[in-house]
Amino acid sequence: MxxxxxxxxxxxxxxxxxxxxxxxxxxxxxxxxxxxxxxxxxxxxxxxxxxxxxxxxxxxxxxxxxxxxxxxxxxxxxxxxxxxxxxxxxxxxxxxxxxxxxxxxxxxxxxxxxxxxxxxxxxxxxxxxxxxxxxxLEVGPKRSEPMSQRLDYNRVAPGGAKALGGVYAYVMQSGLDAELVDLVYLRVSQINGCAYCLDMHTRDLVKKGVKIEKLALVQAWREGGSLFTEVERAALAWAESVTLVAETGVPDSAYEAARSVFDEKQLVDLTIAISLMNGYNRMAISFRNRPQAVHES
Missing domain, CATH: 2.60.120.10 (Jelly Rolls)
Known part of the structure; x- marks a missing residue:
């Protein structure tokens, strides 16, 4: 050896x-x-x-x-x-x-x-x-087979879908920067491997004028240099720690780093946004929502 x-x-x-x-x-x-x-x-x-x-x-x-x-x-x-x-x-x-x-x-x-x-x-x-x-070690779900939607949860449980939509609306009017929220949604969806949400939030960010060079590095934002602001870096780090809670336990070091950038309400609102996207990812993956790109192909 x-x-x-x-x-x-x-x-x-x-x-x-x-x-x-x-x-x-x-x-x-x-x-x-x-x-x-x-x-x-x-x-x-x-x-x-x-x-x-x-x-x-x-x-x-x-x-x-x-x-x-x-x-x-x-x-x-x-x-x-x-x-x-x-x-x-x-x-x-x-x-x-x-x-x-x-x-x-x-x-x-x-x-x-x-x-x-x-x-x-x-x-x-x-x-x-x-x-x-x-x-x-292999991580993440294996879903190599073509996706076919299992059911339409918006139709089956409209009340629940409306409740999630209400949380989404709250985040949008919370005062958090819209581009920042979409970057967080994209990063959470990358971690969870949600094709439907990856497609959606990439499109949303492109519409907001975010350059492809920045989008390409969201997954490796720590190495993205000046492409990512201090606030974006703090939000993405917090999103990773919260999304991977079973592994990280969201340690004090992660909390302290986030609180050095966000005030109490901002951090709570950001955590609501992260939790919401984790919920949407699980709904879309579990019921096989098809990305817009697949529909268009």
């Missing part, structure tokens, strides 16, 4: 996860091999150490580790948010550590801060012939 093997494994995981339903968009981690040697008094075992540097807000894709790999992780700098197997999502700060059993799944591994970098030291005790230390 070589350090190159480990770095390549992380890179392959990242590439395999990339896509609209990926949980960890905005990935910008750097893996640096630090040590790789067979353990002399334990035949067949090796010790491998790597440093993982995370840019602000960056994350590793969800992944599983080799069935032979026992892992010790130590936060060198900053704060790392981590979820191992079915355990709680936790934030570990500089000087804190945790361990992962062989074959562990790592659904959350990211910088807990959107403004400061973080560094993690990962030490593997692993079978020397175990060449693949990191395997990507």
């Amino acid at each position: 070589t350090p190159r093997t480990l770095v390549t494994a992380f890179a392959c995981a990242a590439l395999a996860i990339a896509g609209p339903a990926a949980a960890h968009d905005g990935r910008a981690e750097t893996v640096t091999p630090k040590f790789d040697q067979a353990i002399p008094n334990i035949p067949g075992k090796s010790l491998v150490a790597v440093e993982v540097d995370y840019a602000p807000g960056a994350a590793s894709p969800p992944h599983a580790h080799a069935k032979s790999a026992f892992i010790f992780a130590y936060v060198v700098a900053g704060a790392i948010e981590s979820k191992v197997n079915d355990g709680d999502t936790r934030v570990y700060r500089a000087g804190e550590s945790w361990s992962e059993p062989p074959g562990a799944t790592h659904s959350v591994s990211r910088n807990a801060s959107s403004s400061s970098p973080a560094r993690l030291l990962a030490v593997f005790v692993v079978d020397s012939d175990d060449k693949t230390l990191t395997t990507p």
Whole structure:
């Protein structure tokens, strides 16, 4: 086993996860091999150490580790948010550590801060012939078959649909910038993989004059430079944390970052908008609403 093997494994995981339903968009981690040697008094075992540097807000894709790999992780700098197997999502700060059993799944591994970098030291005790230390986990729904609408929920439950529409109307008159809200709707729909809502909100943003260069980078907004304002970055980060609540737990760091930009009412209204779009995504996906683009093809 070589350090190159480990770095390549992380890179392959990242590439395999990339896509609209990926949980960890905005990935910008750097893996640096630090040590790789067979353990002399334990035949067949090796010790491998790597440093993982995370840019602000960056994350590793969800992944599983080799069935032979026992892992010790130590936060060198900053704060790392981590979820191992079915355990709680936790934030570990500089000087804190945790361990992962062989074959562990790592659904959350990211910088807990959107403004400061973080560094993690990962030490593997692993079978020397175990060449693949990191395997990507598939995330998001698989819906490769052509879509056919299952039912028209607006017709079946008009009262419920009207109630959702009332929340939508509230958001529109809440004072939040309309373009900002549509960007959030688009990002939430990317995470959930909702084709109907992706089509709708992309069209809405184009009508508002948003350039295609910006739309193309919504999924990777952290790397979008000056294309995204401070307010848009804060809204998109909050939308990701709230939408992925089962993984993130919406930590204090995410709340504090959002509150540094939005006042109390703005943040509540923004969270209502995020929750609404998650609801619409689930309705459209569950009942197979067909995107306008499909109707026009």
